[in-house]
Amino acid sequence: xxxxxxxxxxxxxxxxxxxxxxxxxxxxxxxxxxxxxxxxxxxxxxxxxxxxxxxxxxxxxxxxxxxxxxxxxxxxxxxxxxxxxxxxxxxxxxxxxxxxxxxxxxxxxxxxxxxxxxxxxxxxxxxxxxxxxxxxxxxxxxxxxxxxxxxxxxxxxxxxxxxxxxxxxxxxxxxxxxxxxxxxxxxxxxxxxxxxxxxxxxxxxxxxxxxxxxxxxxxxxxxxxxxxxxxxxxxxxxxxxxxxxxxxxxxxxxxxxxxxxxxxxxxxxxxxxxxxxxxxxxxxxxxxxxxxxxxxxxxxxxxxxxxxxxxxxxxxxxxxxxxxxxxxxxxxxxxxxxxxxxxxxxxxxxxxxxxxxxxxxxxxxxxxxxxxxxxxxxxxxxxxxxxxxxxxxxxxxxxxxxxxxxxxxxxxxxxxxxxxxxxxxxxxxxxxxxxxxxxxxxxxxxxxxxxxxxxxxxxxxxxxxxxxxxxxxxxxxxxxxxxxxxxxxxxxxxxxxxxxxxxxxxxxxxxxxxxxxxxxxxxxxxxxxxxxxxxxxxxxxxxxxxxxxxxxxxxxxxxxxxxxxxxxxxxxxxxxxxxxxxxxxxxxxxxxxxxxxxxxxxxxx
Numbered sequence: 001x002x003x004x005x006x007x008x009x010x011x012x013x014x015x016x017x018x019x020x021x022x023x024x025x026x027x028x029x030x031x032x033x034x035x036x037x038x039x040x041x042x043x044x045x046x047x048x049x050x051x052x053x054x055x056x057x058x059x060x061x062x063x064x065x066x067x068x069x070x071x072x073x074x075x076x077x078x079x080x081x082x083x084x085x086x087x088x089x090x091x092x093x094x095x096x097x098x099x100x101x102x103x104x105x106x107x108x109x110x111x112x113x114x115x116x117x118x119x120x121x122x123x124x125x126x127x128x129x130x131x132x133x134x135x136x137x138x139x140x141x142x143x144x145x146x147x148x149x150x151x152x153x154x155x156x157x158x159x160x161x162x163x164x165x166x167x168x169x170x171x172x173x174x175x176x177x178x179x180x181x182x183x184x185x186x187x188x189x190x191x192x193x194x195x196x197x198x199x200x201x202x203x204x205x206x207x208x209x210x211x212x213x214x215x216x217x218x219x220x221x222x223x224x225x226x227x228x229x230x231x232x233x234x235x236x237x238x239x240x241x242x243x244x245x246x247x248x249x250x251x252x253x254x255x256x257x258x259x260x261x262x263x264x265x266x267x268x269x270x271x272x273x274x275x276x277x278x279x280x281x282x283x284x285x286x287x288x289x290x291x292x293x294x295x296x297x298x299x300x301x302x303x304x305x306x307x308x309x310x311x312x313x314x315x316x317x318x319x320x321x322x323x324x325x326x327x328x329x330x331x332x333x334x335x336x337x338x339x340x341x342x343x344x345x346x347x348x349x350x351x352x353x354x355x356x357x358x359x360x361x362x363x364x365x366x367x368x369x370x371x372x373x374x375x376x377x378x379x380x381x382x383x384x385x386x387x388x389x390x391x392x393x394x395x396x397x398x399x400x401x402x403x404x405x406x407x408x409x410x411x412x413x414x415x416x417x418x419x420x421x422x423x424x425x426x427x428x429x430x431x432x433x434x435x436x437x438x439x440x441x442x443x444x445x446x447x448x449x450x451x452x453x454x455x456x457x458x459x460x461x462x463x464x465x466x467x468x469x470x471x472x473x474x475x476x477x478x479x480x481x482x483x484x485x486x487x488x489x490x491x492x493x494x495x496x497x498x499x500x501x502x503x504x505x506x507x508x509x510x511x512x513x514x515x516x517x518x519x520x521x522x523x524x525x526x527x528x529x530x531x532x533x534x535x536x537x538x539x540x541x542x543x544x545x546x547x548x549x550x551x552x553x554x555x556x557x558x559x560x561x562x563x564x565x566x567x568x569x570x571x572x573x574x575x576x577x578x579x580x581x582x583x584x585x586x587x588x589x590x591x592x593x594x595x596x597x598x599x600x601x602x603x604x605x
């Protein structure tokens with residue numbers, strides 16, 4: 001669900017504003033509506049310093065081979081600035097040095113096939129009227145007649161390239177052959193190597209200086225936090241309204257309704273005037289999702305698409321169980337589900353607390369994967385229906401036809417549920433009459449599914465229900481064709497109704513067929529697992545130790561590969577079924593702005 005928001009306006013004297021804003025930032029409750037900033041220069045300076053600090057932290061952390069137990073922290077602000085200035089100078093030199101090393105090293109390896117030569121001798125020959133011309137060409141394009149026509153000497157042949165030199169008088173006409181002329185450097189290869197070694201030595205010295213800055217990481221963490229808060233403070237301070245004579249400052253923003261009492265208690269302690277405000281036309285309050293522990297795990301998936309608008313229904317708690325089941329259906333192997341379940345449990349003990357929601361989500365989809373894997377009778381590719389010990393449970397395993405039927409059944413429930421949510425959404429925000437045509441579609445689909453579907457399941461429909469069905473279907477058709485745009489001309493309604501009927505009917509057929517991917521992906525995953533099992537046991541030689549080792553390698557490699565492919569498909573395709581089929585039929589638009597309270601960032605190391 002979406003938390004209700006309250007809008008407040010706060011007036012404070014300009015002289016009290018900085019202190020009040022600092023207290024407001026410490027409270028961390030209000031999402032402040034900002035105007036255009038009039039102090040971009042100072043903000044840009046803070047942002048540049050913050051970017052430099054982030055860059056320094058990232059680079060220095062990369063040199064941190066192990067946890068350093070640092071007992072001293074430098075809190076002096078001037079010292080933090082000195083550290084960053086030192087880092088800036090060293091990083092600038094490091095980047096230039098790195099680029100120069102790459103260019104020189106590349107040039108050195110390009111000239112290496114020529115071997116060592118003395119440029120001074122070449123220069124002396126040139127002064128005496130002779131010059132060396134250096135050429136390269138593809139070995140297949142080398143023309144032997146060049147050796148007859150010119151004073152040519154082949155120096156090297158490497159990787160299909162021919163390197164050769166032609167000696168000619170200085171003032172001779174330029175030689176034109178199908179080869180690339182190379183300009184040789186003014187220093188020898190040995191000299192180039194020495195210069196590169198000097199650059200590498202300085203490069204290593206700079207890396208050592210970065211490593212020596214590791215003890216200053218706590219200081220940089222504190223400086224990053226200070227800069228983040230300063231940037232946020234400055235943006236708000238320069239983005240709030242002020243009176244013409246700049247004697248008062250006006251702050252407007254939104255707070256969650258359940259935090260209103262705490263917010264008002266805070267305002268009573270401040271030298272300000274405040275009042276509740278109405279939301280202006282066209283203004284969009286921020287969106288804060290508040291769901292139970294299970295649905296909250298799926299909020300990041302909602303945000304992948306878009307947050308709902310403030311007045312829109314939050315579909316997260318309705319989408320969550322279907323998404324979990326779809327992932328399990330697509331993964332399709334109980335063994336892989338067990339890996340997810342146990343892997344998530346182990347990772348919770350090893351990783352930081354902030355990763356626990358994601359790991360809990362992995363465990364839930366792991367449980368769903370076990371459920372559908374057992375229904376399909378697949379455990380790490382082993383077909384459980386063929387296991388003699390499980391013979392008495394064979395009736396509980398679904399064959400491929402039943403799994404495909406189940407996929408369509410789950411898809412049908414998913415779409416019908418989405419239509420119900422769409423109807424509820426329209427009634428809530430537009431009124432009942434605007435939902436009548438949607439209700440007509442819902443009743444027509446549900447009644448037709450029962451009337452025509454039950455006989456397919458060998459359930460006879462009494463003749464006494466035929467006439468009521470046709471009456472209900474007729475009334476539904478009238479609502480669909482003549483009440484899709486309340487208040488409009490009946491003929492226009494009919495025309496629009498015909499077009500919408502075509503779109504809806506064809507769209508529903510395509511939507512229902514989309515759910516076959518649940519069955520198909522699960523089948524592919526379990527089949528590939530079975531193939532790797534067969535390959536592992538059939539390809540192994542009949543040598544006890546070696547055969548067992550090869551079998552183990554094939555099993556590990558095959559199932560790891562299959563697990564990765566299955567998980568990728570099991571994540572992507574349920575997303576599509578959610579974002580396209582479910583959201584479309586529920587009438588979900590999205591586009592909400594996330595609730596971002598003005599708060600102080602805590603230092604994280």
